[in-house]
Amino acid sequence: LTITSTYGFFQFLTGVDVVRPGSLVPQGNTFRATGFFSMNLTYAYCIGFSLFAISLPSQKLKPIGWHHAPLVTGVVGIVTSLARGAWLGLLVTSFTYVVLAHRRKLLWFILAVVIGIIGLSLTPGYLATKINALIHFTPDHSAMIRWHLWRATFAMWLDNPIFGVGITQTDFHLLNYYQKLGINEEFVSHSHSVLLQWL
Numbered sequence: 001l002t003i004t005s006t007y008g009f010f011q012f013l014t015g016v017d018v019v020r021p022g023s024l025v026p027q028g029n030t031f032r033a034t035g036f037f038s039m040n041l042t043y044a045y046c047i048g049f050s051l052f053a054i055s056l057p058s059q060k061l062k063p064i065g066w067h068h069a070p071l072v073t074g075v076v077g078i079v080t081s082l083a084r085g086a087w088l089g090l091l092v093t094s095f096t097y098v099v100l101a102h103r104r105k106l107l108w109f110i111l112a113v114v115i116g117i118i119g120l121s122l123t124p125g126y127l128a129t130k131i132n133a134l135i136h137f138t139p140d141h142s143a144m145i146r147w148h149l150w151r152a153t154f155a156m157w158l159d160n161p162i163f164g165v166g167i168t169q170t171d172f173h174l175l176n177y178y179q180k181l182g183i184n185e186e187f188v189s190h191s192h193s194v195l196l197q198w199l
Helices: 002-014 040-055 065-080 084-101 103-121 126-135 141-159 170-181 194-198
Strands: none
Touching: 002 040, 002 065, 040 065, 040 084, 065 084, 084 103, 084 126, 103 126, 141 170, 141 194
């Protein structure tokens, strides 16, 4: 986890990927980190799962730095993937864990998150742009496409509440539902939501 996240941070700053040269997507003067994976989303979620899988067992390691190093680099890995869904997943999972296991530290956790978000939102570059867009609820093109997909998929479920339209069939109905909902969009894809896709 530490090695992969550190490599991802290197990718984020330099745009160098020795596994797949030239594959990183530039975002201003930084890059979407992918670690040893082919996509930033896969990287972010694998790092997230790994981070929480090792967070409790690693507390028993000596010296304690072996516990802190993967936690810090794991968070850095998720942030440098520039995947907003992974960021929100990290916040929700961390908040839930602190509430359930360390409620006395909740105020410190919230303070640390607020300071971290403010600090990152003041840095120059695309990372700050994305964070500020999230803070101010300013959707970019990618967010609007997802919103359209969610609306259309939910409408499909409302019209077919028992069996849906078929788990792999939403793509074939999207353009009709866009038109029905007055959405001016041509992007056709799965719903980008596991719950909506299953509905």
